[in-house]
Amino acid sequence: MTLFQxxxxxxxxxxxxxxxxxxxxxxxxxxxxxxxxxxxxxSLDLYRGEVLGxxxxxxxxxxxxxxxxxxxxxxxxxxTKGQLIFKNQDLMTYDENQMRDVRGRQISMIFQDPMTSLxxxxxxxxxxxxxxxxxxxxxxxxxxxxxxxxxxxxxxxGRRRLKEYPxxxxxxxxxxxxxxxxxxxxxxxxxxxxATTSLDVIVEAQFLDLLRELKDEFGLTILLVTHxxxxxxxxxxxxxxxxxxxxxxxxxxxxxxxxxxxxxTQGLLRSVPNIAMDxxxxxxxxxxxxxxxxxxxxxxxxxxxxxxxxxCHQKQPWLVRVDEIGEGDEQVGGYDKxxxxxxxxxxxxxxxQARRY
Amino acid sequence: xxxNNPSSSNTILRLQDVKKYFPVKRDLLQQIMRxxxxxxxxxxxxxxxxxEQGKVFGxxxxxxxxxxxxxxxxxGLLEPTEGEVVFEDVHLNNLSGEExxxxRRYMQVIFQDPMASLxxxxxxxxxVGHGLKIHRLVNSxxxxxxxxxxxxxxxxxxxGDAYFDRYPHQISGGQRQRAVIARALVMQxxxxxxxxxxxxxxxxxxxxxxxxxxxxxxxxxxxxxxxTHDLATAKYICDRIAIMYLGEIIEVGDxxxxxxxxxxxxTEALLAAxxVPDPRFRRPAPMPRGExxxxxxxxxxxxxxxxxxxxxxxCxxxxxxxxxxPGQAGHMAACHFRTGDYIHLDPGPLINTNVAIAK
Numbered sequence: 001m002t003l004f005q006x007x008x009x010x011x012x013x014x015x016x017x018x019x020x021x022x023x024x025x026x027x028x029x030x031x032x033x034x035x036x037x038x039x040x041x042x043s044l045d046l047y048r049g050e051v052l053g054x055x056x057x058x059x060x061x062x063x064x065x066x067x068x069x070x071x072x073x074x075x076x077x078x079x080t081k082g083q084l085i086f087k088n089q090d091l092m093t094y095d096e097n098q099m100r101d102v103r104g105r106q107i108s109m110i111f112q113d114p115m116t117s118l119x120x121x122x123x124x125x126x127x128x129x130x131x132x133x134x135x136x137x138x139x140x141x142x143x144x145x146x147x148x149x150x151x152x153x154x155x156x157x158g159r160r161r162l163k164e165y166p167x168x169x170x171x172x173x174x175x176x177x178x179x180x181x182x183x184x185x186x187x188x189x190x191x192x193x194x195a196t197t198s199l200d201v202i203v204e205a206q207f208l209d210l211l212r213e214l215k216d217e218f219g220l221t222i223l224l225v226t227h228x229x230x231x232x233x234x235x236x237x238x239x240x241x242x243x244x245x246x247x248x249x250x251x252x253x254x255x256x257x258x259x260x261x262x263x264x265t266q267g268l269l270r271s272v273p274n275i276a277m278d279x280x281x282x283x284x285x286x287x288x289x290x291x292x293x294x295x296x297x298x299x300x301x302x303x304x305x306x307x308x309x310x311x312c313h314q315k316q317p318w319l320v321r322v323d324e325i326g327e328g329d330e331q332v333g334g335y336d337k338x339x340x341x342x343x344x345x346x347x348x349x350x351x352x353q354a355r356r357y
Numbered sequence: 358x359x360x361n362n363p364s365s366s367n368t369i370l371r372l373q374d375v376k377k378y379f380p381v382k383r384d385l386l387q388q389i390m391r392x393x394x395x396x397x398x399x400x401x402x403x404x405x406x407x408x409e410q411g412k413v414f415g416x417x418x419x420x421x422x423x424x425x426x427x428x429x430x431x432x433g434l435l436e437p438t439e440g441e442v443v444f445e446d447v448h449l450n451n452l453s454g455e456e457x458x459x460x461r462r463y464m465q466v467i468f469q470d471p472m473a474s475l476x477x478x479x480x481x482x483x484x485v486g487h488g489l490k491i492h493r494l495v496n497s498x499x500x501x502x503x504x505x506x507x508x509x510x511x512x513x514x515x516x517g518d519a520y521f522d523r524y525p526h527q528i529s530g531g532q533r534q535r536a537v538i539a540r541a542l543v544m545q546x547x548x549x550x551x552x553x554x555x556x557x558x559x560x561x562x563x564x565x566x567x568x569x570x571x572x573x574x575x576x577x578x579x580x581x582x583x584x585t586h587d588l589a590t591a592k593y594i595c596d597r598i599a600i601m602y603l604g605e606i607i608e609v610g611d612x613x614x615x616x617x618x619x620x621x622x623x624t625e626a627l628l629a630a631x632x633v634p635d636p637r638f639r640r641p642a643p644m645p646r647g648e649x650x651x652x653x654x655x656x657x658x659x660x661x662x663x664x665x666x667x668x669x670x671x672c673x674x675x676x677x678x679x680x681x682x683p684g685q686a687g688h689m690a691a692c693h694f695r696t697g698d699y700i701h702l703d704p705g706p707l708i709n710t711n712v713a714i715a716k
Contacts, residue, residue, distance in 0.1 A: 057559040200419035205630035206644050230632025253636040271564035273589035276633045285561040
């Protein structure tokens with residue numbers, strides 16, 4: 001098959017290759033009541049071939065981060081500082097023309113409502129054909145059509161449905177079309193922003209199965225932005241937990257779920273009803289997420305934290321490693337590291353070992 | 358259900374063969390020419406169940422299953438096309454508008470979107486207590502304020518008096534949903550229809566609201582008809598559960614029985630599809646094909662047959678009845694191979710949920 005020949009074997013996460021590095025990124029919104037700090041000096045690396053789950057509640061900044069990567073923060077918001085290193089280039093230095101080339105072609109985004117991304121007066125096949133020909137202008141229309149048929153067949157959408165318009169497809173099918181577009185464009189990174197949230201549970205499960213297969217088949221790197229912890233547990237390799245515009249914790253999925261270090265992560269995990277448990281006492285986290293025009297001092301979680309200490313009011317904890325640091329393990333960052341920003345792990349916060357990530 | 362369980366004395370609500378069809382709007386040409394057959398959406402198609410006083414009865418299904426329509430018919434917000442709704446021995450169908458209106462006091466509703474449920478131009482106190490005034494249950498503004506403030510405290514809006522004069526836009530989403538719960542509660546209802554009451558809330562707020570609803574239910578001996586698409590939530594709060602598919606109940610039983618021993622292949626699939634917040638858990642595959650079909654022309658025979666992995670010819674022609682599961686009191690399912698005449702052909706559970714735990 002010519003469509004996706006010679007794809008290197010990315011079925012394993014490449015723990016050495018950072019495909020996107022977010023450095024010290026801040027996003028602010030100008031509001032009537034003052035400057036709203038939606039994302040505050042956030043750093044996060046995305047490794048080639050991984051599914052990174054980005055979890056948080058509404059207002060945590062997780063969707064803003066997804067949009068910031070595409071440099072699509074709507075006015076009156078803007079990226080006030082930071083770098084977005086993608087393929088050794090800082091996207092922040094790109095002009096609008098260069099960014100247009102990145103959006104969709106190199107980094108694709110799938111939203112909760114695919115109807116907003118599909119043209120209602122274009123048939124499905126035209127969407128895909130256009131996407132293929134944007135990438136490879138010398139491909140003939142017939143060839144592009146043949147390819148889109150093969151591609152959509154793989155995604156479980158038959159030839160007949162390709163002749164239909166977006167509104168004639170079900171929600172699950174539209175999301176498949178969105179994935180098809182990203183694949184046709186051979187995007188390096190797919191940002192899925194609550195992509196399964198409007199789907200019914202069985203359709204959602206079908207979609208997650210498909211995503212998992214495609215990930216290995218095409219070596220996709222996926223940033224999975226969601227509030228649904230179950231989906232993260234199912235699909236993600238690593239998880240980043242956001243709270244009030246900052247990262248609370250970053251770890252591989254097993255470590256995060258079975259050895260969470262940040263009180264927010266701990267509370268969050270215990271407040272989700274789990275169908276696999278016989279009986280369960282739900283944890284009730286006090287309070288609500290803060291107003292980010294006047295965020296709490298120090299650690300932004302301190303007003304809700306059951307373990308709050310004096311220092312939490314005063315000083316912001318850095319995101320530092322909280323796992324054992326082995327020999328020859330000194331480099332900053334790293335795929336397998338467990339990071340948290342919490343004064344409970346003060347020995348790491350204060351020590352010379354502590355590095356900001 | 359009545360076949361197995363003769364109506365017990367503490368049944369508070371009973372639906373018998375309830376159907377609700379909505380006419381499909383014909384296009385202009387058809388209207389002018391007066392051609393084309395009038396079509397109907399079979400939103401609810403022959404649903405029967407009973408809710409015991411003081412219990413939480415869950416109605417679960419995907420979008421388009423008819424769960425919300427069933428709920429609305431059950432509390433008299435919609436008139437059934439056919440069938441009976443009996444609330445505390447009163448047949449709602451026979452009531453006049455005025456009588457039904459009086460009855461509503463005892464059947465309160467909590468919807469998903471609190472902002473849409475509260476009048477933005479009324480203070481919280483006036484909005485939440487509105488029903489008290491409509492039904493003339495208070496004699497003075499003083500008493501009114503007292504009653505409403507008291508309820509605010511019950512749902513965790515403390516101090517209640519301080520919330521009375523605030524407006525919906527001034528409080529958080531979680532607090533708004535508490536106010537909506539208070540509005541239902543202030544009427545001292547016997548039955549509360551809760552239609553996706555926590556679906557819009559954030560994860561941490563969800564847990565608190567769910568807990569609050571459980572606590573209030575116990576404190577006031579309330580009966581809930583709890584509608585949700587989330588099976589994990591249903592497991593947490595419900596005593597009994599009915600699974601709906603395309604306007605029909607395809608399985609009903611005690612929550613534990615249904616979850617540990619599902620009989621209908623659709624129930625099995627639904628339960629298996631729920632994402633489990635634990636990466637060591639592996640979801641069993643495979644999922645049924647396709648999506649829930651259109652309710653205008655539901656599939657013949659068993660409505661699940663086009664998606665069912667164990668469908669046989671009989672499933673295309675014969676409509677399975679909701680029948681008792683042998684040896685399990687109160688547990689019923691509508692599947693030829695699990696409860697019906699073809700039970701000897703049962704191929705066994707579709708999805709082995711036991712392998713799911715260890716990954």
